[in-house]
Amino acid sequence: MSRAGRVADAFRAVFGTACAGVWSAPGRVNLIGEHTDYNGGSVLPLALPHRTWAAAAPRADGLLRLHSARFPGELVQLAVAELAPGAVRGWAAYPAGVAWALRRAGYGTGGADVHVETDVPLGAGLSSSAALEVAVALALTGLAGRAFPAGYAARLQLARLTRDAEHAFTGMPCGIMDQAAALCCTTGHVLHLGTRDLALRQVPFDPAAHGLRLLVVDTRVVHALRDGAYAARRAGCEAGARALGVRLLCDLTPSQLDWGLWELAPPLRPLLRHVLTEEERVARVVSRLEAGDPRAVGESLTAGHASLRDDFAVSCAELDLAVSVACRAGALGARMTGGGFGGSAVVLAEETDAAGVAREVGAAFAAAGHRPPRVFAVEPADGARRDR
Ligand code: ADP
Numbered sequence: 478m479s480r481a482g483r484v485a486d487a488f489r490a491v492f493g494t495a496c497a498g499v500w501s502a503p504g505r506v507n508l509i510g511e512h513t514d515y516n517g518g519s520v521l522p523l524a525l526p527h528r529t530w531a532a533a534a535p536r537a538d539g540l541l542r543l544h545s546a547r548f549p550g551e552l553v554q555l556a557v558a559e560l561a562p563g564a565v566r567g568w569a570a571y572p573a574g575v576a577w578a579l580r581r582a583g584y585g586t587g588g589a590d591v592h593v594e595t596d597v598p599l600g601a602g603l604s605s606s607a608a609l610e611v612a613v614a615l616a617l618t619g620l621a622g623r624a625f626p627a628g629y630a631a632r633l634q635l636a637r638l639t640r641d642a643e644h645a646f647t648g649m650p651c652g653i654m655d656q657a658a659a660l661c662c663t664t665g666h667v668l669h670l671g672t673r674d675l676a677l678r679q680v681p682f683d684p685a686a687h688g689l690r691l692l693v694v695d696t697r698v699v700h701a702l703r704d705g706a707y708a709a710r711r712a713g714c715e716a717g718a719r720a721l722g723v724r725l726l727c728d729l730t731p732s733q734l735d736w737g738l739w740e741l742a743p744p745l746r747p748l749l750r751h752v753l754t755e756e757e758r759v760a761r762v763v764s765r766l767e768a769g770d771p772r773a774v775g776e777s778l779t780a781g782h783a784s785l786r787d788d789f790a791v792s793c794a795e796l797d798l799a800v801s802v803a804c805r806a807g808a809l810g811a812r813m814t815g816g817g818f819g820g821s822a823v824v825l826a827e828e829t830d831a832a833g834v835a836r837e838v839g840a841a842f843a844a845a846g847h848r849p850p851r852v853f854a855v856e857p858a859d860g861a862r863r864d865r
């Protein structure tokens with residue numbers, strides 16, 4: 478039986494009735510373009526083969542009942558009409574926020590029973606939150622009679638909506654990358670998304686065809702300061718933009734970097750330097766991929782890590798160890814991916830070196846007394862879809 482079929486069966490076991498459909502959305506890794514998506518910059522994520530499924534059925538009484546296989550037996554029950562920011566705690570805030578945002582935007586969502594399952598690791602910087610939001614958004618709009626959004630414009634509209642839901646209901650001031658990746662990524666490509674105008678392009682990326690492996694190293698650490706530090710970096714970037722008289726830091730061109738550094742208060746300078754140099758690295762990576770030379774992107778990945786570590790200051794000991802050991806073990810390049818302070822690193826390696834790189838990283842973590850990391854190879858997978 479397909480995974481969606483098993484999720485539909487699980488729905489029946491939880492709610493005692495059949496679901497009306499199953500929708501799914503992937504987690505993502507960002508190849509490069511980190512902390513740029515709230516500065517009007519570019520990002521380059523790919524969808525993971527790991528997905529979140531939402532099986533759902535409509536309810537006539539306006540109740541939203543939520544169940545996750547990650548928290549078996551815990552059934553959250555909410556009245557859709559009473560949903561408000563700050564009112565829902567824990568994991569249910571993500572899907573409840575989506576229901577609230579859809580209703581507010583006039584999508585006509587009513588009550589529903591929703592069961593979710595995922596194989597995206599939670600809190601690993603691989604965007605289980607956006608996979609959850611997007612799968613639930615598609616389920617609720619599908620139940621309300623809307624066709625699966627065929628074009629990018631409609632998908633990006635949903636991306637904005639689910640991002641706003643995460644802001645309002647969880648307080649996480651995330652950019653648009655994660656939701657856009659879950660909705661718009663396609664097999665065999667990275668998604669080149671300009672976050673100022675939401676212009677997007679599918680850039681071919683097929684590591685296996687070039688004898689390469691893209692590894693994800695999930696460090697399995699989540700540092701407590703993560704969310705507060707993310708918000709602080711974002712606030713710093715916004716203060717920098719205000720001081721320089723632009724709306725977004727990426728309204729400055731890389732050639733204006735030196736001027737900007739001169740104008741800014743010293744604590745804000747490294748933030749600007751990261752954002753503008755990262756913009757250049759994204760452009761370089763895109764041009765190398767389009768030239769059919771994925772090996773050449775390794776160097777930009779490693780340079781991007783140094784910038785996140787030294788200028789943006791969002792790395793941590795485990796991520797730095799994963800990156801430095803991977804590079805020493807022969808990887809073409811490596812960097813932390815996602816917001817930072819734990820989570821995952823992404824490593825580009827020759828196929829023949831990948832097993833050795835994974836072994837060396839594991840050994841280094843053991844020697845340092847860290848929990849064993851999870852290392853796995855990924856290929857760009859498909860974005861969100863209706864499964865049945
Ligand atoms: P990331 O998005 O990198 O995985 P976040 O902290 O943004 O990390 O989101 C993780 C949170 O999302 C989890 O702590 C949980 O509250 C929620 N979540 C994601 N997927 C699920 C799921 N399938 N079931 C229940 N909660 C989930």
Ligand code: MG
Nearest residue numbers: 604605606607
């Ligand atoms: Mg998240």
